Amino acid sequence: MPGAVIIGVGPGIGQAVARRFAGEGLPIALIARSEQTLRAVAGAVAPSGVPAVTLKADATDQAELNAALDKAISEHGVPDVAVYNAALIQADAPGELSVRGHMEAWAVNVVGALNAAAHLAPAMAARGSGTFLITGGMPEPKPQYVSLSLGKAGVRTLVTLLDQQYGSSGVHVASVTVAGPVAPGTDFDPDDIAEHYWRLHTQPRHLWAHEALHAGRS
Template identity: 75%
Template sequence: MPGVVIIGAGPGIGRSVARRFAREGLPVTLVARSADTVAAVADALAPTGVRVLSLTADSTDATALRAALDTASEEFGVPDVVVYNAAIIQPDLAGELSVRAHQDAWAVNVVGAINTAAHVAPAMARRGSGSFLITGGMPEPKPEYVSLSLGKAGVRALVALLDKQYGPAGLHVASVTVDGPVAPGTDFDPDDIAEHYWYLHTQPRHQWDREIVHSEHAHRRSGDAHDWAHGVLIGLLGAWQSAFDEQRWHDLAALFTEDALFQGIDPALRVGPTETVGYYAAVTDQPRAAMEVLRANRLAEGLVGGFADVTFTPATGEPRSIRLSVVAQRIEGTWRIRQYHAAPRP
């Protein structure tokens, strides 16, 4: 089964992105310079039960990088997603760095992404699907971060070039631009940022974005407003839909908090995963669900809410449409449904 390859799989965004895709059942290939680094991230993925391949390669060593990418393809097939997350983040003013230091920063921030794309993008394009995502930054250049500002400007240009070259064949090329220092429990929590990567990967082709900017006061798509909460609900309700369709009641129960408040289309009020799953398991006509998130808002730190439309199509009989009101809470890095209310929709 093809999966996700993460170049620069460190303890921040790299680890959170790996966990986000692992929650969807995708095999994960981790690539970093240090064996200790990839081992620590691999340990964090152990509870997910997905297959993990841990590889070491310096993103500036083209030979080693290509070998790692080849190993990932041999193990899991041409990847569904490639995330280039390697960067040199250092403060420097104009004139402070030597020519060699500037070249070293550019090699990590831009050239490694070029070499990665050149090696894997053609096969992904031939298949006609997939996502090539790069971690960006510095939407506005900062004089105290000259090398990083230049590198992230290069990333933005590279995304545009790769999109022109491979986008028509079906490869979604985009960047997640992070406009601040990444740290858990802040506006730049890596678990929140990781939602953007999943959102970009799951976008329908006619809605592709080329950039999402994550800043202190707003998380927006290039060109118009976007709340990352939309991606949270797409991922969470997508997992709910999959578990429901396949009648995986244990997995469905795990999507709800222990004190979740639940009301289906009947007037009964239910609390917790056991009562909730009992409601679903009692459905006898084995319908399949089609879900569309209509709106999502960030309610507070680690809390989002929104609306969705769901159409249930049974094996026999007429489809039934409902509107959901959902509140989701992030608990230990995982989003779960805290409140669910369904109402008939004309």
């Protein structure tokens, strides 16, 4: 049974999204760089009872990421939904970060999502259905977060490009923009944020949105 692939899982949004989709009965594939992180998130998903596979990969290593995605497909089939949640969040003002530093941030924040989509979306399109979601942020750019602001602007453009390429074939591409620091029990509780991912995934095609903004609890 096809399920959900979560790339860049962690203790915050990634884990909450994994639990949300698992709670609906979807098999889960978890991808992260750290074995410790994978074990922790797998443990959080376990009470749902759904099949779950953990896969170690760096989102900026295309061959490694593709191998993990291929393994996920071999386990559960072409996913119904893929979530790209990897991000490099750091404070850097204009001129502070080196060229290499900007390239590394861009690779995590944008190029990894592009590579994941390029690997998964064609098969979703061939099937005629699928959802590809990217965790966004920075609804307004901030000069104290230059690389992150650029990356999240890149995510919005990437969503548009992927929608142009695959949307007509039934692939819903969207981002979830989180406008504040994620922490349990706050206006930016990861469980509240995870609801946006489920709503986007289950939206009827004629109502597809391409960005959901979480600005705090309403």
